[in-house]
Amino acid sequence: MAVPMASPLEVLSTTALFFSGALIMRGAGCTINDLWDRNLDPHVERTRLRPIARKAVSVENAIVYLGAQLLTGLTLLLQFPLPCLYYGVPSLLLVTVYPLAKRVTHYPQFVLGLTFSWGAIMGFPALGIDLVSNPEALAAAAALYASCVAWTLSYDMIYAYMDIKDDVKVGIKSIAQAHQHNSKTALGVFSAAQIGLLATAGYFAGAGLLVVV
Structure with a gap:
């Protein structure tokens, strides 16, 4: 795959940005999820003590906090090359839709995987790799993204067994x-x-195949 080579410093700084962005946007996703589920969480043992569910945090305050999270996330996103903005903004739709998926399908973990794994695609343009003009890079990004989705299905399926009895009731x-x-x-x-x-x-x-190791 013929692509521009990023320096170790560029890779390190990009990794730091991704770490910060993942931390902030993961938190934003949790806030959105807890807002959607505020009437369901009190009936599930694992989630009944979440701040919004137990009314320790009001809906209004949670929305203000969410706004601060999203603004911080946007600020971090703007530190990346411009093409990342076009890839990053659509991911907000997935972040918003995931909590609704568990109400209509037995595979909300698939939507969660699509959401959590989005960074696998953004990593390419973040390092100056144009996915549109590079078929091999696009194939690598698609395969990596799909691999991350499969990983999410695995671990969140195990995780979901904790709530299976309460989930059925609710x-x-x-x-x-x-x-x-x-x-x-x-x-x-x-x-x-x-x-x-x-x-x-x-x-x-x-x-090469050694990447799996």
Whole structure:
């Protein structure tokens, strides 16, 4: 894959920005999720003591806090090359939609994976790699993104088993419910997909199959 080579300092500074952005936007996603779920969380043992659910934080204050989080996230996003802005802004739609997915499908973890994994795509333009004009880079980004989605399906399926009884009572759907009778098989498929797609990303990026190790 013929791409411009970033210096170690550029990679380090970009990594620091991504870490900061992930920290802020993960928090924003949690705030949005807790706002949507404020009437559901009190009925689930694991979530009943969340600040909004137990009314320790009002909806109005949570919205103000969310605004501060999003503004901070935008400030960080503007530190990246301009193309990252075009990739970053659409991810807000996924952040907003995820909490609603658990109300209509047993696979909200898929939407969560699409949301959490967005940085796998943004990493390329952040280092000056144009995905539009570089088919190999685009293939590597797509495979890496899909691998991260598969990883999210795996770990969040395990995580969802904690709430499965309460979720059924409240009407929250999850992948754990859909595959409670074949969980090992489903986890095996997701894990195999994760490894295979990661190897594919390494191949298109010119890193070889050792990237999986």
